[in-house]
Amino acid sequence: MIPKGEIDKILEGYDRKKLAIAVICSHSALQIFHGARQEGVKTIGICKKSNKERYEAFPLAKPDEYIFVDKYEEISDHVDELAAKNAILIPHGSAVEYIGKKIETIKLPIFGNRRVLLWEADRQKMVKWLGVAGIKAPKTYKPEDIPGPAIVKFPGARGGKGYFVVKSTKEFNEKIARELKAGRITQNDVDGVVIQEFLSGVRFYPHYFYTPFFKDGFKCQEGRLEMLGLDKRIESNIDEIYRPLVFGVKTEPSYTVVGNAPVIMRESLLDEILRMGRGIVDASFELFGGIYGPFCIETIIDENFNITAFEVSARIVAGTNLYPRGSQYSCYIFDELMSTGRRISREIKVAAQKDALAKVIH
Numbered sequence: 001m002i003p004k005g006e007i008d009k010i011l012e013g014y015d016r017k018k019l020a021i022a023v024i025c026s027h028s029a030l031q032i033f034h035g036a037r038q039e040g041v042k043t044i045g046i047c048k049k050s051n052k053e054r055y056e057a058f059p060l061a062k063p064d065e066y067i068f069v070d071k072y073e074e075i076s077d078h079v080d081e082l083a084a085k086n087a088i089l090i091p092h093g094s095a096v097e098y099i100g101k102k103i104e105t106i107k108l109p110i111f112g113n114r115r116v117l118l119w120e121a122d123r124q125k126m127v128k129w130l131g132v133a134g135i136k137a138p139k140t141y142k143p144e145d146i147p148g149p150a151i152v153k154f155p156g157a158r159g160g161k162g163y164f165v166v167k168s169t170k171e172f173n174e175k176i177a178r179e180l181k182a183g184r185i186t187q188n189d190v191d192g193v194v195i196q197e198f199l200s201g202v203r204f205y206p207h208y209f210y211t212p213f214f215k216d217g218f219k220c221q222e223g224r225l226e227m228l229g230l231d232k233r234i235e236s237n238i239d240e241i242y243r244p245l246v247f248g249v250k251t252e253p254s255y256t257v258v259g260n261a262p263v264i265m266r267e268s269l270l271d272e273i274l275r276m277g278r279g280i281v282d283a284s285f286e287l288f289g290g291i292y293g294p295f296c297i298e299t300i301i302d303e304n305f306n307i308t309a310f311e312v313s314a315r316i317v318a319g320t321n322l323y324p325r326g327s328q329y330s331c332y333i334f335d336e337l338m339s340t341g342r343r344i345s346r347e348i349k350v351a352a353q354k355d356a357l358a359k360v361i362h
């Protein structure tokens with residue numbers, strides 16, 4: 001892990017009046033660029049040439065400038081150039097996937113605590129985090145001890161791709177052998193497998209933002225926790241599996257995230273959802289120095305209103321892309337059109353004004 005002092009030193013050299021944000025052109029980049037534009041923050045898109053048209057198609061959400069790369073891992077070759085432009089990297093789901101473990105050592109200021117991204121990537125750590133937060137999580141099973149329906153997950157942020165459900169150890173072994181043979185998974189995947197109790201209920205994905213700089217609202221640590229939105233993921237093919245099944249077409253369920261839909265929850269459920277968010281922030285301070293900025297808890301709520309969390313995304317989630325002009329919750333906190341992307345740029349500006357960039361940038 002790069003020492004915090006090294007990042008602080010780079011930040012000290014930055015021109016506060018010319019701060020820029022750097023974003024890998026993927027995932028939630030349009031929203032982040034759009035929000036930065038509203039805040040008057042300069043944007044740099046780390047982009048594959050083939051993806052440029054996607055951003056040029058949306059003039060209000062394209063970066064001010066591009067740095068072109070063949071592969072996103074190459075971002076580490078551009079850190080000096082980015083630092084010379086006073087750039088702060090904004091992590092999102094694709095950044096976590098493409099930069100991977102290098103995120104620990106990349107010599108560029110990152111918005112938020114970069115340690116958090118390692119806790120998100122490691123499922124064992126995640127279980128610990130949820131536990132310390134006092135949040136109910138699904139039971140996990142050993143391969144040789146699967147008592148009933150369980151979802152089998154492989155390492156890395158894959159958006160549900162390749163997950164399957166088994167009902168016994170025998171079925172687990174058969175399906176693993178089948179997947180290995182087909183080359184869809186590797187031994188590495190099998191070694192890092194997590195087998196979770198299959199939860200029933202409906203899924204809700206609340207979007208949070210922790211800020212140390214604002215005090216009014218839902219108190220949390222030295223600042224407040226903002227609930228900026230809520231979505232539900234759309235997964236192929238499980239979400240419309242009734243379509244083939246009604247005609248008797250044999251279909252193997254899959255859980256690949258292909259999009260997101262807006263949802264609203266019963267108002268009374270918000271108490272618990274807010275407490276869970278606070279628990280995640282408190283536990284992050286206890287375990288690894290805190291979480292700053294956006295995160296999401298992936299939950300399932302059953303018919304008795306029991307809420308279980310099966311994952312934490314410790315950065316902006318793609319579900320926030322639904323709300324570039326603010327959401328059904330953010331409008332109760334901000335009298336402005338506040339997306340999560342815009343909120344990130346706002347936080348950077350506020351931190352700069354308070355001379356406290358080092359607090360939220362690691």
Ligand code: AMP
Nearest residue numbers: 138151159160196197198199255310311
């Ligand atoms: P994840 O990669 O953990 O975000 O999971 C992707 C999708 O798999 C989720 O959005 C759910 O539809 C499904 N899923 C994950 N964990 C569970 C679980 N423990 N029980 C039921 N469904 C799950």
